[in-house]
Amino acid sequence: MAGSFCHLVRSPWFLVVIGLVVVSLPGAVTYDALDPDGKIMIRWDIISWTGDGYTATVNIINTQQYRGIRSYRLGWKWAKKEIIWTMQGAQATEQGDCTRHPTNPPPHSCSLTPAIIDLLPGQPYNLQSANCCRDGVIAAAALDPKNSVSTFQITVGNTGVTNTTINIPQKLTLGSPGPGYTCSALKKVTQTKFPSSDGKRTTQAYVTWNATCQYSQNIAHPAPVCCVSISAFYSPKIVPCPDCACNCPPKSTTPGPHALAGTDQTCIAPNDQQALQNALLKEKKPPSLFCTKDMCPVKIHWHLKENYKQYWRAKMTITNRNLQVNYTNWNLVVQHPNFVNFTRAFSFTEKSLTPYGDIANDTAMFWGVKYYNDMLMQAGPEGNVQSEVLFAKDSTFTLRNGWGFPSHVYFNGDLCILPDPSDYPSLPNGSSKLRGGLALLVCTLVSFAVSLTSLF
Missing domain, CATH: 1.20.5 (Single alpha-helices involved in coiled-coils or other helix-helix interfaces)
Structure with missing residues (x-):
């Protein structure tokens, strides 16, 4: 036992x-x-002392394999009445009350609870720091490890000037751009060592503090944000996203925006183009997304497309129904038992994930090809990306019992809602090796129907 x-x-x-x-x-x-060691680490290295405080380099390090940050917002509470004299590579959103420090120029921020955001690209050199100025975008570690770190430099005043008199900032928060991360307290750890440019000498920080921030989808979103629909070449049935998967649609069918229960958002019918244009131009708060039965901002469609002698093929389509958001550097994580035999993705970049070490290889991460489809545009004709994926067959291959469909799908690190497996398309006559002329005919008809429905 x-x-x-x-x-x-x-x-x-x-x-x-x-x-x-x-x-x-x-x-x-x-x-x-799928990513048990994934986290955001905040590393605060004091690298020099000043007359009334210190200068520190702050690194925001993303070790999450498939969850990036769209636009970071780092906050904390000062232990006493510290101020920020200057910053490079980032800025505080508010200056606060600096009447106690009538200097010229004034301090960068005197807020007791500063909120720090990244700078936009193209800043003058004297305002930059290493790994800065990407508008807060921090890439997932597996997608773009070089851009999975963001850095800024901060000069703090009105605090201690030795490693025994300074106070640690408190109540760290990290938004991206809303809630979702819970951060530990900053703690003093072994000082970080920095190699010289020639690699022959090392220096170290006077003081190093570390904190970790863990993500919770439950905290970030009151409801799911994506869903999955499915179809197969051997059946005319298209299984949609479950009704009310992310929210329930408004009951009204009148033209124009409709309020969504429990939110401050509105939606509009996809085919109501005139009302949409009017709303975007005239409404104080334009509609957030298209009205659908599932009310999910993002829909993923998995179509089991072909069954060859030694291979089988599926098509993935990601549709953005959000009217206000472009998803830069989007990614999709899919679990399927046949990823151990994955062969090729035709329009996406792919990387196998091994969250269980050598136990299994059933997970893959997909993202767009740079300068081609790495941005998922907001709802509309350009608001979708797609790719076919090819698998080799082995003895486990079957078309029975929904084996050809994914078991879990994540979009930008958030778990998507899948249909009930009991609704999956059934094989005609119970065959698990359907192929030939009938399969080709059914495939053609279903593919045509999918192309018509995958826009919304």
Whole structure:
């Protein structure tokens, strides 16, 4: 019995179930079974002392494999009445009350609870620091490791001037751009060492503080943000996203924007183009997304497209129904047992993820090709990206019981809602090896229907 339990605990599916259970706990910091070591680390290195304080380099380091940050907003509470004299590579959103410091120029910020944001690209050299000036975008570690760190430099005044008299900033917060991350307290750790440019000498920070921030989808979003619809070449049935997957649609069918229950958002019918244009021009708060039965801002469609002798093929389409958001550097994570035999993605970049070490290889991450489809545009004709994926067959291949469809799908790190497996398309006559002329005919008809419906 004990051996069986230990085998169960080591199973990747056990980890997934545990992760989903933790997600369901109100206010819990999510354990991500696909990225158990993923986090945001805040490293605060004091590199020099000043007359009334210090200069520090602050690094925001993303070790999450597939979850990036669209636009960071880092905040904290000063322990006493510290001020920010200057900043490079970032800026405080408010100056605060600096009447106690009548200097010229005045301090950069005297707020007791500063909020720090990144600078836009193209800043003058004297305002930059290393790894800055990307408008707060911090890439996922697996997608773009070189841009998974953001850095700024800060000169702090009205504080201690030795490593025993300074006070640690308190109550760290990280927004991206809204809530979602829960941060630990900054703690003093072993000082960071910095190699010289020639690599022959090292220096070290006077003081180093570290904190970690963990993501929770439950905190970030009151409801899911994406859903999955499916279809297959062997059936005319298209299984849509579940009704009310992300929210329930408004009951009104009159033209114009409609309020969404429990939110401050509105939606508008996809085919109501005139009302949409009027709303975008005249409404104080334009509609947020298209009205659909599932009310999800993002829809992923998985079409099981072809069954060859030695390979099988699927098509993935990502549709953005959000009227106000472009998804820069989007990514999609898919779990399927046949990723161990993954062969090729035709229009996306792909990387295998191995969250369970050598136990399984059933997870892959996809993202856009740079300068081609790495930005998912807001709702409209350009608001979708798609690619076909090819798999080699092995002895586990079957078309029975929905095996050809993914078990989990994540968009930008958030878990998407899948249809009920009992609704999946059924094989005609129970065949698990459908192919030939009938398959080709059905495939053509279904592909045509999918192309018409995948826009919304």
